[in-house]
Amino acid sequence: MRNIFLFIRRYFNFVFFVVLQIAALYILFHYNKFHEAVFSGVANEITGTVGGRYSDVASYFSLKKTNDQLAKENTELRNELLSNIDRPDTTQRVIQDTVPYDTLGHYRKYVWRDAKVVNNSVSLPYNTLTINRGEKQGVQKNMGVISPGGVVGVVINTSNNFAVVMSLLHRQSRLAVSLKKTGESGQLSWDGVSPEVMTLKNIPKSAQVAIGDSVVTSPYGSYRFPQGIMVGTITDIIDDKSSFYVLKIKPSTNFFNVQYVSVVENLQKDEQAKLEEATKNVQ
Amino acid sequence: MSDMLRNTVRFVVFILVQEFVLFQIHPLHRFIVPYVYFLYILWLPFSMGRASLMLLSFVFGLTLDYFTQTPGLHAAACVLIAYLRPFVVNILLPQEGAEQNYKSPSPVSMGWAPYFLYVVVLTLVHNIYLVLLEWLQFGSFLYFLGKVLATSGISIMLILIAELLFFRKEKFRTNTA
Numbered sequence: 437m438r439n440i441f442l443f444i445r446r447y448f449n450f451v452f453f454v455v456l457q458i459a460a461l462y463i464l465f466h467y468n469k470f471h472e473a474v475f476s477g478v479a480n481e482i483t484g485t486v487g488g489r490y491s492d493v494a495s496y497f498s499l500k501k502t503n504d505q506l507a508k509e510n511t512e513l514r515n516e517l518l519s520n521i522d523r524p525d526t527t528q529r530v531i532q533d534t535v536p537y538d539t540l541g542h543y544r545k546y547v548w549r550d551a552k553v554v555n556n557s558v559s560l561p562y563n564t565l566t567i568n569r570g571e572k573q574g575v576q577k578n579m580g581v582i583s584p585g586g587v588v589g590v591v592i593n594t595s596n597n598f599a600v601v602m603s604l605l606h607r608q609s610r611l612a613v614s615l616k617k618t619g620e621s622g623q624l625s626w627d628g629v630s631p632e633v634m635t636l637k638n639i640p641k642s643a644q645v646a647i648g649d650s651v652v653t654s655p656y657g658s659y660r661f662p663q664g665i666m667v668g669t670i671t672d673i674i675d676d677k678s679s680f681y682v683l684k685i686k687p688s689t690n691f692f693n694v695q696y697v698s699v700v701e702n703l704q705k706d707e708q709a710k711l712e713e714a715t716k717n718v719q
Numbered sequence: 720m721s722d723m724l725r726n727t728v729r730f731v732v733f734i735l736v737q738e739f740v741l742f743q744i745h746p747l748h749r750f751i752v753p754y755v756y757f758l759y760i761l762w763l764p765f766s767m768g769r770a771s772l773m774l775l776s777f778v779f780g781l782t783l784d785y786f787t788q789t790p791g792l793h794a795a796a797c798v799l800i801a802y803l804r805p806f807v808v809n810i811l812l813p814q815e816g817a818e819q820n821y822k823s824p825s826p827v828s829m830g831w832a833p834y835f836l837y838v839v840v841l842t843l844v845h846n847i848y849l850v851l852l853e854w855l856q857f858g859s860f861l862y863f864l865g866k867v868l869a870t871s872g873i874s875i876m877l878i879l880i881a882e883l884l885f886f887r888k889e890k891f892r893t894n895t896a
Contacts, residue, residue, distance in 0.1 A: 456773055
């Protein structure tokens with residue numbers, strides 16, 4: 437026993453070094469598996485506050501660009517208003533149903549919340565964004581995040597007033613997308629090389645693809661995003677030996693200057709996930 | 720300024736510069752990531768015990784990790800160079816007792832050539848370990864090698880610029896004074 441104590445005292449520095457290394461590596465690998473880490477709630481709150489101060493200053497530099505973008509989006513939305521559409525047929529009248537709710541059973545499926553990006557990275561292999569909405573504002577893990585340009589990523593961690601979003605430019609990011617024109621679904625990932633190039637796999641060779649085609653969120657696979665949200669455009673088609681294409685995609689979101697985003701909540705997610713889980717258990 | 724205050728200010732400044740200046744630079748190339756923050760560990764005084772040096776480095780690395788959302792990655796690399804620092808200093812010090820005559824490692828206290836070697840060795844160790852941890856999860860050997868070399872080159876260049884810009888005057892202390 438005495439020898440053990442002597443040994444520890446003699447090699448205290450080395451033992452302490454090993455302990456700290458193990459602690460660091462444990463946090464690292466634990467985090468990558470579960471997207472959670474020790475004290476991440478408190479740390480999020482602090483780094484989010486600092487990031488918020490920084491982005492308050494930095495946002496002035498791109499004010500004009502942001503304004504242009506918002507104005508453009510406003511016009512697009514205004515164009516979609518029903519009041520723009522005239523009814524050419526005057527022989528028919530709309531009759532208001534006396535029942536106040538829709539008997540066909542229409543219900544709300546998606547809720548949108550706006551948020552501001554307070555911290556953002558594009559130069560690392562694991563890029564994340566921090567937004568200034570958290571649990572108190574109803575943001576939870578696994579919600580989708582969208583910018584005026586297109587899909588941004590998925591919420592992976594939340595604290596009271598902030599949330600961390602795994603950007604599409606993250607090595608562990610996987611997104612189910614489909615071709616806008618023909619509807620074939622595949623999986624979008626990022627290899628960490630260039631923020632301008634993402635990889636889309638599992639599109640069968642039977643699909644007709646052309647450079648410049650749009651890629652949108654898939655109706656299957658992910659219940660985080662509504663169907664048909666813009667993700668990117670095809671920039672290159674690689675024809676490998678298998679029966680699937682490998683497509684290079686340029687994301688439509690500009691990750692370098694994204695400032696305002698919307699968080700999408702799917703109100704039926706739990707029900708769908710529960711049903712699918714139950715079915716899996718039956719098989 | 721006392722050592723404690725000086726190092727606390729440096730702690731904050733290095734973290735903020737790394738996160739909000741160097742990590743915000745648009746990527747020139749996938750191999751090039753400008754790391755300078757660990758210069759903080761190289762500048763810590765000689766008089767710190769090895770255990771407290773490692774503990775401080777761990778906290779320092781972890782602080783940066785919380786900004787980049789990679790808890791443990793930078794902390795592990797920082798602890799490694801903090802552990803190796805005393806060995807490298809002992810080998811490279813020009814004469815016995817210099818660590819009593821000067822406060823902290825600098826070109827003045829160690830001489831330009833030994834100090835440069837000290838920076839190169841610890842930068843390489845830091846980057847090799849950091850990229851190795853990334854490489855364990857993905858990438859090829861060529862990626863590993865290229866990233867270590869490119870990142871170390873940029874780091875050493877930036878550290879030299881920092882040394883020239885913020886020249887630290889080191890007073891020669893003797894027992895007689």
